[in-house]
Amino acid sequence: MGASRDERLATNEAFFRTINERILSVVDRFGSDGHVYSFICECANPACMERVSLSIEEYEAVRADGTRFVIAPGHDVADIETVVDTEADHILVEKTGAAGEVATALDPRAA
């Protein structure tokens, strides 16, 4: 069957994470003063252009775990991820099963 649907969805999310890492590398220069920045929703929908607002500290807390992603409320896909935290502007999800393995394998911080 090749790459399963779960793996494909997880790959999409990992792609958005890569973009957010680039955003972070730019804003990092301005220091982390609690200022809130716009990150891209890291959901499984490749066409999603939603933005989520997080401080550098909040974003770093998500990135500390390779299976966690930050997405807009309601963008979670129940069979590949579990909602672990709900904020007004965004939610945190944790990848499960095959999707979790893909997320970990593609973690840019795991090198």
Ligand SMILES: [Zn+2]
């Ligand atoms: Zn989304």
